[in-house]
Amino acid sequence: MIAAAERRVLAGRHFMNGDTACAEGALAAGCRFFAGYPITPSTEIAERLAERLPRLGGCFVQMEDELGSMAAILGASWAGAKAMTATSGPGFTLMMENFGLGLMTETPCVIVNVQRGGPSTGLPTLVGQADVMQAKWGSHGDYEPIAYAPASPQEMFDLLIAAFNAAERYRMPVLVMADEVVGHMTEGVTIPPAEELHLVGRKRPPAGANGWLPYAADGDLVPPMPLAGEGHHIHVTGLTHDERGYPATDAVVQDQLVRRISQKVQVHAAEIISLEELLTHDAETIVVSYGCTARSARQAVLAARERGVKAGLLRLITLWPFPGERMRELADGSRRFVVAEMNLGQMAREVERHTRAPAVWVTHAGGAMIPPTAILRAIMEAAT
Amino acid sequence: MSGEIYVQAHPVDHLVRADRLPHIWCPGCGLGSATACFASAMVDSGLPLDKQVVVSGIGCTGRVAGYLNVDSFHTTHGRAIPFAIGLKLANPELQVTVFSGDGDMFAIGGNHFLHAARRNVDLNVVCINNFNYGMTGGQFGPTTPLGARTTTTPHGNAEPPFNLVHVASSLGAVFVARWTVLHIRQLHRSMLRALDKRGFRFIEVLAPCPVGFGKSNDIGEGLDEMWFYRRQCVIDPETDLAQATIEMKHDSRIVLGDFVDIERPVFRPSGWEE
Ligand SMILES: Cc1ncc(C[n+]2csc(CCOP(=O)(O)OP(=O)(O)O)c2C)c(N)n1
Numbered sequence A: 001m002i003a004a005a006e007r008r009v010l011a012g013r014h015f016m017n018g019d020t021a022c023a024e025g026a027l028a029a030g031c032r033f034f035a036g037y038p039i040t041p042s043t044e045i046a047e048r049l050a051e052r053l054p055r056l057g058g059c060f061v062q063m064e065d066e067l068g069s070m071a072a073i074l075g076a077s078w079a080g081a082k083a084m085t086a087t088s089g090p091g092f093t094l095m096m097e098n099f100g101l102g103l104m105t106e107t108p109c110v111i112v113n114v115q116r117g118g119p120s121t122g123l124p125t126l127v128g129q130a131d132v133m134q135a136k137w138g139s140h141g142d143y144e145p146i147a148y149a150p151a152s153p154q155e156m157f158d159l160l161i162a163a164f165n166a167a168e169r170y171r172m173p174v175l176v177m178a179d180e181v182v183g184h185m186t187e188g189v190t191i192p193p194a195e196e197l198h199l200v201g202r203k204r205p206p207a208g209a210n211g212w213l214p215y216a217a218d219g220d221l222v223p224p225m226p227l228a229g230e231g232h233h234i235h236v237t238g239l240t241h242d243e244r245g246y247p248a249t250d251a252v253v254q255d256q257l258v259r260r261i262s263q264k265v266q267v268h269a270a271e272i273i274s275l276e277e278l279l280t281h282d283a284e285t286i287v288v289s290y291g292c293t294a295r296s297a298r299q300a301v302l303a304a305r306e307r308g309v310k311a312g313l314l315r316l317i318t319l320w321p322f323p324g325e326r327m328r329e330l331a332d333g334s335r336r337f338v339v340a341e342m343n344l345g346q347m348a349r350e351v352e353r354h355t356r357a358p359a360v361w362v363t364h365a366g367g368a369m370i371p372p373t374a375i376l377r378a379i380m381e382a383a384t
Numbered sequence B: 001m002s003g004e005i006y007v008q009a010h011p012v013d014h015l016v017r018a019d020r021l022p023h024i025w026c027p028g029c030g031l032g033s034a035t036a037c038f039a040s041a042m043v044d045s046g047l048p049l050d051k052q053v054v055v056s057g058i059g060c061t062g063r064v065a066g067y068l069n070v071d072s073f074h075t076t077h078g079r080a081i082p083f084a085i086g087l088k089l090a091n092p093e094l095q096v097t098v099f100s101g102d103g104d105m106f107a108i109g110g111n112h113f114l115h116a117a118r119r120n121v122d123l124n125v126v127c128i129n130n131f132n133y134g135m136t137g138g139q140f141g142p143t144t145p146l147g148a149r150t151t152t153t154p155h156g157n158a159e160p161p162f163n164l165v166h167v168a169s170s171l172g173a174v175f176v177a178r179w180t181v182l183h184i185r186q187l188h189r190s191m192l193r194a195l196d197k198r199g200f201r202f203i204e205v206l207a208p209c210p211v212g213f214g215k216s217n218d219i220g221e222g223l224d225e226m227w228f229y230r231r232q233c234v235i236d237p238e239t240d241l242a243q244a245t246i247e248m249k250h251d252s253r254i255v256l257g258d259f260v261d262i263e264r265p266v267f268r269p270s271g272w273e274e
């Protein structure tokens, strides 16, 4: 199927499964290293990369578990590779400790979670969206994650590029919180030619820099990243560390470091946050949704408009950082909010926290798409 | 020359991050000798220091990476080996050594050891076996001898320990050795042999942890444990590894040696070209 001269970017129009599009997005973004452990519904990502990565000079390795997978992509990143893993809920949980190591050591990489129903083994083959708060708080300690929520195979491609770019730009592990429906559905995917892709590489230290401090951040709060084998003799530790990278058991250093790794995301929130707004300008009721559920929400909003109800859609393309500011702008006192998501109200609480008003929750614990009718009913209820 | 004072430098001074001293290790701990020995092996190997990388997990031994003036990674508990696999595969030019403790590598990280050895990943692995979890205050672990007293086995350890060299060799490690920090010249030679080889290489280094193990097990301080090694160790590279268990009793032997040195295809991911 693939010509002898393997193309990194399969430019053109495709009819493609979401997981496959995810793998293609990673390759187009320049991913050179994948480590993972098979788990439904993400396995097709690994299978596609097992096929394609080695032919492009990259490395695919199936590890013994997700603990090892996460550790391996961090190691690969320090050797200079754009690296990623893909998993689902149970594996995502196992990755949490080393996700924290990646945040603390400021190691760029991408983690894709194709969500299924949980807790525990839950619904291996059926959809869920209940890991979105784990994305925010799942690893111990304070941090500010970046997480994307693709709603189509096209976005499985596009947001992988965005995720790799953000990982490299802000020097951190970045999450792609996909879901089983988006991962397994097949739709049109347009892959642009390689030269039209905007790719970002990590900031690098000045050559031969003397007295240079590997963990001293620039004005943008992101330190340039040295690599193993370049002669810098760096020390990298998950312990609280000073600007030399040396362990420091010190409350002042702790507060500075942990604040900075959160603030480097917060100060760039406007650049990072990505939203889609449909008919929100005059909407009296706004549906907030994301991922596969946003597809139903769109139908519900259009159906409400047909019935003369001024509804709008605010689709979260990034879940984290949360678009609190936009939420507060929209919450002018007269507007009502409906939040539709496939969990028991994880983002709904976040919406209420920022709008300072109760929202109508359309929730389900997972297993099947929330139908547009359920969301339409909530819109009509909110409108009366 | 007259009037000038010359300060004698140690040949591996440049491999130690002197700006991190004093180190955290206790008086009588075996880790200093083991680290110094490895540092001189790194230099004597002739491999460019810029390409030598050390990865540790968590524990007292986990701190070794941080004192060595090469690219060094102090990762999470048990995950040094998979982190090292990522480094090595993404940049095959690197000579990657994993330096960690018995608990880190054989309890919480045991599964990674198993699979890395089975795959024959090109890693040099040094395990400091001090028969306990030193860092957390002397609890028992997977190498604690039967009956031994630790803070979590006040009635004596009820679990039989791993025989690490037997484990490693049965998994197909291409180089397997066991030494103590008393046998520093042999250990140095063994480390040089390991650094000169490709594939999964494993050296177990027995080291005193007077605080967590020696004092509560009728061995005593660090120096006493060195005397203990002197009395109880025998060097026998041809020994039957299945029998090479360690009891740490005053009437039991500890067998040392470079036990295994074989060739086996080194791990390359499927479809991969270096
Ligand atoms: C996930 C996790 N669990 C527990 C700990 C606590 N802990 C730190 S070091 C250690 C044991 C280390 O033992 P070993 O590897 O033998 O190293 P030693 O200190 O003896 O050199 C434990 C249990 C931790 N850091 N992380």
Ligand code: SF4
Binding pocket: B024, B025, B026, B027, B028, B029, B030, B031, B060, B061, B130, B134, B135, B208, B209, B210, B211, B212
């Ligand atoms: S607790 Fe044991 S292993 Fe840790 S530094 Fe002290 S003597 Fe060494």
Ligand SMILES: [Mg+2]
Binding pocket: B059, B101, B102, B103, B128, B129, B130, B131, B132, B133, B134
């Ligand atoms: Mg130990």
